[in-house]
Amino acid sequence: MYDLIVIGGGPAGLMAAGEAASALQGRGRVLLLEKMEKPARKLRITGKGRCNITNDRPREEFFAKVRQGREFLAPAFEAFDNRAVIGFIERELGVPLVHERGGRVFPASGRAWDAAEALVAWASRAGVEIRCHAPVAALWREGNTIRGVVLQSGERIAARAVVLATGGVSYPATGSTGDGHQMAYEAGHGIVPLRPALVPLEVAGGLKGLALRNVELALIVDGEMVERRFGEMEFPSDRIAGGAIVLQVSRTAVDAIADGRRVEIAVDLKPALSAEKLRKRLAREIAELGDAAPVRTLLQKLLPPPLRPVIAQAAGLSQKAFASSLTEPDRERLVAALKGWRLPVRDYRPFTEAIVTAGGVDLAEVDPQTLASRLVGGLYFAGELLDVDADTGGYNIQAALSTGYLAGKSACGSLRRR
Numbered sequence: 001m002y003d004l005i006v007i008g009g010g011p012a013g014l015m016a017a018g019e020a021a022s023a024l025q026g027r028g029r030v031l032l033l034e035k036m037e038k039p040a041r042k043l044r045i046t047g048k049g050r051c052n053i054t055n056d057r058p059r060e061e062f063f064a065k066v067r068q069g070r071e072f073l074a075p076a077f078e079a080f081d082n083r084a085v086i087g088f089i090e091r092e093l094g095v096p097l098v099h100e101r102g103g104r105v106f107p108a109s110g111r112a113w114d115a116a117e118a119l120v121a122w123a124s125r126a127g128v129e130i131r132c133h134a135p136v137a138a139l140w141r142e143g144n145t146i147r148g149v150v151l152q153s154g155e156r157i158a159a160r161a162v163v164l165a166t167g168g169v170s171y172p173a174t175g176s177t178g179d180g181h182q183m184a185y186e187a188g189h190g191i192v193p194l195r196p197a198l199v200p201l202e203v204a205g206g207l208k209g210l211a212l213r214n215v216e217l218a219l220i221v222d223g224e225m226v227e228r229r230f231g232e233m234e235f236p237s238d239r240i241a242g243g244a245i246v247l248q249v250s251r252t253a254v255d256a257i258a259d260g261r262r263v264e265i266a267v268d269l270k271p272a273l274s275a276e277k278l279r280k281r282l283a284r285e286i287a288e289l290g291d292a293a294p295v296r297t298l299l300q301k302l303l304p305p306p307l308r309p310v311i312a313q314a315a316g317l318s319q320k321a322f323a324s325s326l327t328e329p330d331r332e333r334l335v336a337a338l339k340g341w342r343l344p345v346r347d348y349r350p351f352t353e354a355i356v357t358a359g360g361v362d363l364a365e366v367d368p369q370t371l372a373s374r375l376v377g378g379l380y381f382a383g384e385l386l387d388v389d390a391d392t393g394g395y396n397i398q399a400a401l402s403t404g405y406l407a408g409k410s411a412c413g414s415l416r417r418r
């Protein structure tokens, strides 16, 4: 008989188990069950292998980046906020951190692996028994009370409380395949439909390898601008647009596409120049090039190679025409194409390519003060499994650690009260 079983060894589950074991101080047994060969496989590949573990922005700015579940997340964040996480990682895990542009915080070593190993080691030191290759098939319930878990092997393990921390369904090769959603559903919990979030978008082809820095992207739904982001975008393969600003607007784009609405992105390739300044720059470049230079040479001065034919076509210009012969309307169309290059969005990429999962366990049935189920006694939730998601920038791991901390703390608090 365990006092607490945590299902899932991601950041949320490790935090919940370690916190509960620390609070119990050897007076209770905590078991963490992980279905993969080692815990925290996803954490090890986060932040392009560097793990953007949290964001040091002040609370209000932090919460502006939470897309869903803001109010719900607040008590967990109060209990273990970004400052507390930074202190915990540096002092208790012994992992020095660096703070980068946009408040993003990473292990100073540049290795996500270090953060994952340190978290696992901390949970073990706190007294958590970690069992890998142990996929949980179902919650063991008697009426509306938790009795433990049932493994896929059929083995039953008794426990007085269970924290469900199985993650979302994105990058399923890391172990997050939605088992926890199924278990929560079987226990009577509603599941808000799952959608890929922070996911690349499918656009027109021919731009493979193109990377754009310092551009402004507008998301346009049914002809109306709904979101604007400044930063980097890239085309990792043909017909796929990714990069930070695409991922950020994808949260809204996915829902719009699913609703059958017309979605486009418009890229301002020269956001530092107003249309007026860009007109003057064109006039200057054309004058300097002289009468015989073609539009191609003008575009060479303004754009990386893959974009030159695309923008010439968008502006209705032949690259062979003389730049000096461009009429006023020609120049206006070129300015319009440079300030608002339109790309129809055909679709979004699948969960296998999504950084996080939107949707999940319905927050209405979970107490935000304790993360306890309102339906099943002894059941708690933590991490991406919940219907909470945020932008890129360290916010999602912070949400996993905050909810893990609170779920672990309340689960063992309620054990001590029993």
Ligand SMILES: Cc1cc2nc3c(=O)[nH]c(=O)nc-3n(C[C@H](O)[C@H](O)[C@H](O)COP(=O)(O)OP(=O)(O)OC[C@H]3O[C@@H](n4cnc5c(N)ncnc54)[C@H](O)[C@@H]3O)c2cc1C
Residues within 6 Å of the ligand: 007, 008, 009, 010, 011, 012, 013, 033, 034, 035, 036, 039, 040, 041, 042, 043, 045, 046, 047, 048, 051, 052, 053, 054, 134, 135, 136, 137, 165, 166, 167, 168, 170, 171, 174, 175, 176, 177, 178, 179, 180, 354, 355, 356, 382, 383, 384, 385, 393, 394, 395, 396, 397, 398, 400
């Ligand atoms: C490529 C990539 C990069 C990312 N980079 C960042 C970043 O830099 N910063 C950031 O904030 N966020 C990032 N994220 C998101 C972040 O990794 C997740 O939000 C976070 O890991 C969620 O933590 P979790 O503990 O809830 O779930 P997970 O990390 O998904 O962990 C869930 C665990 O549960 C286990 N499990 C599942 N089912 C069972 C079962 N039936 N029995 C036992 N165990 C089970 C899984 O194997 C897994 O180990 C990234 C995600 C991806 C995919």
